Amino acid sequence: MALTLYGVSDGPPTMAVMQALAYLDLKYKFVTINYAIGEHMTEEYAQKNPQKEMPVLDDNGFFLSESNAILQYLADKYPKNETLYPKNVQARAIVNHRLCFNLSTYYRYICEYALEPIFFTYERTQLRLKRALIALEHLNTYFSKLGGKYATGDKITIADFQLATTTMCLEAINCDISGYPLIQRWYNMYKVENPTLWRILEHGMNQLAYFEKNPPVLASLDHPIHPVRKN
Numbered sequence: 734m735a736l737t738l739y740g741v742s743d744g745p746p747t748m749a750v751m752q753a754l755a756y757l758d759l760k761y762k763f764v765t766i767n768y769a770i771g772e773h774m775t776e777e778y779a780q781k782n783p784q785k786e787m788p789v790l791d792d793n794g795f796f797l798s799e800s801n802a803i804l805q806y807l808a809d810k811y812p813k814n815e816t817l818y819p820k821n822v823q824a825r826a827i828v829n830h831r832l833c834f835n836l837s838t839y840y841r842y843i844c845e846y847a848l849e850p851i852f853f854t855y856e857r858t859q860l861r862l863k864r865a866l867i868a869l870e871h872l873n874t875y876f877s878k879l880g881g882k883y884a885t886g887d888k889i890t891i892a893d894f895q896l897a898t899t900t901m902c903l904e905a906i907n908c909d910i911s912g913y914p915l916i917q918r919w920y921n922m923y924k925v926e927n928p929t930l931w932r933i934l935e936h937g938m939n940q941l942a943y944f945e946k947n948p949p950v951l952a953s954l955d956h957p958i959h960p961v962r963k964n
């Protein structure tokens with residue numbers, strides 16, 4: 734088995750996959766993609782992922798992008814237990830729902846509010862804040878409906894990797910989540926009960942917190958979408 738992960742150590746989708754690799758005790762090579770100079774924009778990188786995004790997993794020549802798909806693949810191909818990505822159709826459907834919710838709503842809006850203004854010249858507008866708060870409200874409601882210790886029940890699943898990573902992005906900018914007590918309780922428990930996973934997140938969080946205070950100048954990045962700081 735030869736696993737390689739292409740990513741950025743402060744990139745939330747990369748961190749979600751790193752947690753899965755750690756949880757599953759899988760050895761892998763990590764290749765840092767230099768976002769600041771647009772290493773992911775090259776034709777060489779596009780061979781790995783035509784969307785030119787991180788992360789990308791290379792499992793012995795099998796290339797896979799989209800962090801949710803990578804999490805699902807790793808949990809299926811290298812299972813450690815029955816609980817990380819349950820086989821029961823309804824239990825798995827709930828995990829898949831939370832992964833979709835993270836991608837479409839929770840990460841999307843929290844990234845737009847917390848992260849994009851760090852790396853690009855966007856403002857933290859009221860609209861961005863409102864969407865992030867609505868996303869938090871929804872996740873808090875999902876916790877109240879299932880009532881388990883983790884995001885989809887009493888056991889950790891691949892959905893927790895994504896949701897914890899997204900929640901960390903708020904801590905990186907010192908955003909108070911005490912108005913969402915079930916999220917706060919789960920997030921605090923997650924850190925204590927999963928120290929190896931938390932170390933991965935804490936490392937990325939410290940980098941993000943540094944950039945929050947020292948906004949990066951990405952003068953060499955010719956980004957096709959986002960306005961970058963040039964000086």
Ligand SMILES: N[C@@H](CCC(=O)N[C@@H](CS)C(=O)NCC(=O)O)C(=O)O
Pocket residue numbers: 741743744745746747773785786787788798799800801
């Ligand atoms: N849907 C993707 C999103 C990945 C993503 O947006 N990654 C960021 C880095 S954290 C990226 O590669 N962005 C490319 C860019 O900004 O040009 C996933 O979950 O894998």
